Amino acid sequence: MFTAPSDPVNVRKELKVTQLCELCHSRKAIIRRPKNLQKICKLCFFHVFETEIHETIVSNDLFYRGERVAVGASGGKDSTVLAYVLKLLNERHDYGIEIVLLSIDEGIVGYRDDSLATVKRNQQQYQLPLEIFSYQDLYDWTMDDIVETAGIRNSCTYCGVLRRQALDRGAAKLEIKHVVTGHNADDMAETVLMNILRGDVARLEKSTSIMTSSTGSPIKRSKPFKYCYQKEIVLYAHYKKLDYFSTECTYAPEAFRGTARELMKNFEAIRPSCIIDIIASGESFVLKQKMGKQNKKKIITYNDGNRCERCGYLSSNKICKACMLLEGLEKSRAQIKIQVQVPGEPQQEGPAKVLRTLERLTF
Amino acid sequence: MSDSHSHSDILLCQRCNKNHASVISRKEKFCTDCFRNFVSLKQRKQMMSDQYYQDIFKVMYKDKLRSEQDAHLQNLNSKILVPLSFGSSSLVMLDILNDTLLEQSITHRGKTGFTVDVIICFHDEQIQNQIKENVSKLINAKYKENNQKIKFHLVDINQFFDNSPHLQSLVLQETDFLIKSLNLKDQSIIEKKLTLSEILDQCSDRSTYQDLLAFVTKHAIKKYAFQHDFKAILWGHSMTRLADEVISLIVKGRGSAISSSLNTDDFDENYGNKFKNLYPLKDILLTEIDAYCYNSGLHNYLINYNIQDALLVNKINQNTDKIQTNSLKNKTINELARNYFEVIEGDYSNVISTVVRTGDKLAEPKSQENFKISKCNLCMQKIYSDPSQWITSITENKGHPLETDEEKENYQRWKNYNNDKLKNSEMDFFRLNEFVKENGSKACLCYGCTITLNTFKDKSVVWPVHDDKELNSVLEDYVLTDHEE
Ligand SMILES: [Zn+2]
Ligand SMILES: [Zn+2]
Ligand SMILES: [Zn+2]
Ligand SMILES: [Zn+2]
Numbered sequence: 001m002f003t004a005p006s007d008p009v010n011v012r013k014e015l016k017v018t019q020l021c022e023l024c025h026s027r028k029a030i031i032r033r034p035k036n037l038q039k040i041c042k043l044c045f046f047h048v049f050e051t052e053i054h055e056t057i058v059s060n061d062l063f064y065r066g067e068r069v070a071v072g073a074s075g076g077k078d079s080t081v082l083a084y085v086l087k088l089l090n091e092r093h094d095y096g097i098e099i100v101l102l103s104i105d106e107g108i109v110g111y112r113d114d115s116l117a118t119v120k121r122n123q124q125q126y127q128l129p130l131e132i133f134s135y136q137d138l139y140d141w142t143m144d145d146i147v148e149t150a151g152i153r154n155s156c157t158y159c160g161v162l163r164r165q166a167l168d169r170g171a172a173k174l175e176i177k178h179v180v181t182g183h184n185a186d187d188m189a190e191t192v193l194m195n196i197l198r199g200d201v202a203r204l205e206k207s208t209s210i211m212t213s214s215t216g217s218p219i220k221r222s223k224p225f226k227y228c229y230q231k232e233i234v235l236y237a238h239y240k241k242l243d244y245f246s247t248e249c250t251y252a253p254e255a256f257r258g259t260a261r262e263l264m265k266n267f268e269a270i271r272p273s274c275i276i277d278i279i280a281s282g283e284s285f286v287l288k289q290k291m292g293k294q295n296k297k298k299i300i301t302y303n304d305g306n307r308c309e310r311c312g313y314l315s316s317n318k319i320c321k322a323c324m325l326l327e328g329l330e331k332s333r334a335q336i337k338i339q340v341q342v343p344g345e346p347q348q349e350g351p352a353k354v355l356r357t358l359e360r361l362t363f
Numbered sequence: 364m365s366d367s368h369s370h371s372d373i374l375l376c377q378r379c380n381k382n383h384a385s386v387i388s389r390k391e392k393f394c395t396d397c398f399r400n401f402v403s404l405k406q407r408k409q410m411m412s413d414q415y416y417q418d419i420f421k422v423m424y425k426d427k428l429r430s431e432q433d434a435h436l437q438n439l440n441s442k443i444l445v446p447l448s449f450g451s452s453s454l455v456m457l458d459i460l461n462d463t464l465l466e467q468s469i470t471h472r473g474k475t476g477f478t479v480d481v482i483i484c485f486h487d488e489q490i491q492n493q494i495k496e497n498v499s500k501l502i503n504a505k506y507k508e509n510n511q512k513i514k515f516h517l518v519d520i521n522q523f524f525d526n527s528p529h530l531q532s533l534v535l536q537e538t539d540f541l542i543k544s545l546n547l548k549d550q551s552i553i554e555k556k557l558t559l560s561e562i563l564d565q566c567s568d569r570s571t572y573q574d575l576l577a578f579v580t581k582h583a584i585k586k587y588a589f590q591h592d593f594k595a596i597l598w599g600h601s602m603t604r605l606a607d608e609v610i611s612l613i614v615k616g617r618g619s620a621i622s623s624s625l626n627t628d629d630f631d632e633n634y635g636n637k638f639k640n641l642y643p644l645k646d647i648l649l650t651e652i653d654a655y656c657y658n659s660g661l662h663n664y665l666i667n668y669n670i671q672d673a674l675l676v677n678k679i680n681q682n683t684d685k686i687q688t689n690s691l692k693n694k695t696i697n698e699l700a701r702n703y704f705e706v707i708e709g710d711y712s713n714v715i716s717t718v719v720r721t722g723d724k725l726a727e728p729k730s731q732e733n734f735k736i737s738k739c740n741l742c743m744q745k746i747y748s749d750p751s752q753w754i755t756s757i758t759e760n761k762g763h764p765l766e767t768d769e770e771k772e773n774y775q776r777w778k779n780y781n782n783d784k785l786k787n788s789e790m791d792f793f794r795l796n797e798f799v800k801e802n803g804s805k806a807c808l809c810y811g812c813t814i815t816l817n818t819f820k821d822k823s824v825v826w827p828v829h830d831d832k833e834l835n836s837v838l839e840d841y842v843l844t845d846h847e848e
Contacts, residue, residue, distance in 0.1 A: 015773060017776055017777050017780040020773055020777055021762065023760070023761065023762030023763075024762035024763055024764075024765060024770070024774070025762075025773065025774050025777040025778075026765050026770035026771065026773040026774040026777070027770055027773070035758060036754075036758060036817065037817070037818075040762070041762075041763075043762075043763035044762040044763045046763070047759065047761070047762060047763040048758075048759040048760075048762075051759040051761075052757060052758065052759050055756065055757070055759070056757070059756060192613065193610070193613070196609065196610065196613065196718055196721055196722075197610075197714055197717065197718060198717065199717035199718070199720060199721045201721060201724055204721070204724075204725075227757040256711060259703070259706075259707060259711075263699070263700075263703045266691060266694075266699050266703075267614050267696060267699060269691060269692060270568065270570060270691075270692060270694065270695075270696065270699070271568070271570065271614070271615075271696065273616075273814055273817075274614050274615075274616075274696075276616075276757070277614060277615060277616030277810075277811075277814060278613055278614055278616070278618075280616040280618070280750075280753065280810050281612070281613040281614075281615075281616055281617065281618025281619070282613070282618065284618050284619035284728040284747065284748075285618060285725060285728070286725065286726045286727070286728050286729055287724055287725065287726060288622075288724055288725065288726040289726070
């Protein structure tokens with residue numbers, strides 16, 4: 001009897017058992033999870049990625065029903081994936097939260113223009129409300145002006161300080177009390193290492209908290225991506241074909257943070273799980289109680305009613321951090337003019353000094 | 364940096380203003396003698412850091428507290444154990460201890476406050492002869508006068524398994540990261556006798572290999588200290604070494620162990636609260652130790668160690684490039700941390716001391732709610748929270764449901780494949796593992812060891828049960844003298 005050769009379309013290569021996903025054992029594995037070295041398929045990857053974020057949200061009680069939540073949206077991959085996943089989970093698990101995209105326009109020419117365009121497309125794609133606040137509006141300075149005055153070395157920290165308050169101010173204007181950011185496990189681990197390398201004892205115990213609020217701010221912040229690997233966020237965005245802006249902030253991190261970042265890359269190359277392992281370590285940190293120094297342990301209670309004398313923003317100090325920083329910038333802008341006349345004179349009142357004062361204030 | 368030091372004949376020691384400087388450290392120029400003094404004082408300061416250690420190292424006399432007989436006994440019983448690895452740090456520490464003994468002997472007419480037992484651990488037969496040779500050279504060149512006060516013991520750490528009355532099989536369940544253990548009372552379950560190298564060979568990377576070896580070595584040393592009533596173990600760790608230990612512990616998920624591993628105040632509770640651990644060189648950078656080592660001629664006794672000449676005025680000109688050829692991928696976590704500190708020492712000199720100081724500020728972690736503090740079956744570290752619970756809380760272990768017929772078919776094939784594997788395998792590790800998963804009891808492993816076990820080929824290991832019997836089963840040693848061949 002003649003049997004027709006089977007239709008070539010139906011001939012499929014049978015997968016080897018060892019090629020199968022280690023979770024469903026039925027589809028081809030295409031991803032090796034850095035977290036636990038598991039080889040999994042695309043569908044299982046989507047499932048575990050989304051479910052783990054959901055678990056993080058639920059087990060840490062990040063949201064309450066009816067809460068209005070602002071997603072700090074930069075157009076980068078972390079915040080784009082965050083907006084997408086939050087909307088998805090909110091619908092899937094009925095958190096009952098209201099999500100608003102909140103963007104800050106620092107005025108970095110070439111970087112911000114394009115990334116803001118991305119955020120605007122995201123708004124259309126995800127059908128979420130979008131609010132944009134500019135540094136120009138909030139501080140009367142653009143990031144490019146700041147870099148010109150403060151020098152490129154400090155720009156990332158400046159950018160961080162101003163952006164942080166900008167998000168808070170933006171949220172406050174929208175009467176939103178909760179900002180979620182796309183900080184991921186890699187960022188978390190880097191912070192743990194940095195705090196140890198810099199001996200930043202004041203921040204050591206809290207290096208890994210998922211929920212924080214800065215002194216002087218009524219706005220709480222949370223990081224639902226705390227346990228998400230950067231690599232998986234990128235993969236998720238890639239496989240879901242999400243629209244994001246891929247260039248990193250053009251102002252490189254300050255030199256020392258750069259060394260820590262490279263060290264972590266090296267660790268990760270030989271042990272991919274190390275990012276989550278570092279977080280596990282960080283979560284166990286407890287400081288010794290200093291003996292005989294109890295009097296030093298006076299807790300400075302923050303008076304909720306305090307407002308910055310300059311701008312009226314809630315602040316535990318007379319003048320808020322942003323205003324301090326801007327004052328420093330004004331000073332150094334004046335000084336730069338003087339320095340042109342007296343070259344070689346060491347810069348005393350420069351932005352670096354203001355920055356140090358500011359960092360102390362944070363504690 | 365070397366260019367500015369090339370005219371060494373112009374440099375004078377800033378301490379004595381007489382001799383030529385041979386070392387530049389902490390922005391100060393030292394001659395060899397003054398630098399030896401500088402390092403030695405820092406070590407002795409640690410040795411006098413509190414009452415307990417003062418009682419060990421000081422020469423005791425009759426006073427209000429003790430009779431002449433008591434004082435004599437106290438001097439006699441002040442036994443300290445010094446692990447010698449033949450790296451620069453332990454050689455330098457021993458050298459300073461020897462000087463201390465000589466000085467005491469001279470000023471106290473032959474009396475010393477303490478005696479030193481040196482313990483040398485090895486697991487590789489080949490290195491044994493070199494150790495013996497170096498010890499005999501060392502004794503002849505340096506320690507003849509203190510023959511009675513410094514003794515050398517050789518311990519083969521392959522005794523790790525022979526020396527353990529009970530073995531257990533520890534198996535990691537991938538689905539929930541729980542550890543199951545089964546005591547292998549009847550050792551016939553395993554056909555042949557286990558050796559240390561067989562266990563070490565299961566490690567998939569060098570980092571895990573070195574970690575296990577380091578644990579087995581440390582265990583042997585502490586067990587030896589326990590069995591021979593030592594008052595303290597003096598570890599040769601430099602400040603740099605401690606900094607890389609702190610960072611490495613964090614990176615390995617063992618951050619909760621930092622406070623106990625830096626603890627010099629309390630007795631070691633895993634070993635019967637009989638001795639304390641001290642790091643006399645913790646205020647000295649490794650580059651400084653290397654400079655001391657070289658200038659004192661101790662580099663002739665190094666084994667598997669390359670000295671750094673960063674602080675030496677006259678560079679050694681050895682081929683240091685050799686170390687760098689080891690590719691990044693082949694480095695251990697500790698080596699990566701060490702490299703980082705070596706590079707950073709130039710630009711950010713205080714990072715190393717900052718890390719050690721910060722590590723010192725860490726306390727024992729708080730235990731998780733409703734969690735009974737237990738001890739790790741593998742590394743004996745205290746466990747403060749349930750690692751498997753933590754891992755499963757952040758790791759989803761179910762997949763996306765099966766959808767197509769093809770997927771269902773694949774799944775069935777996978778099931779058959781596994782059944783066959785189970786049926787066809789003899790009583791080997793795979794079978795044993797399945798048996799342990801079904802019949803074993805839940806065991807405690809710390810987070811770091813859980814991760815370690817996950818990198819093992821079979822996700823399992825056979826390990827001694829760390830109990831009193833094991834602690835008391837005598838560790839054989841071999842006394843080395845100056846007349847080895
Ligand atoms: Zn799958
Ligand atoms: Zn203000
Ligand atoms: Zn001198
Ligand atoms: Zn352990």
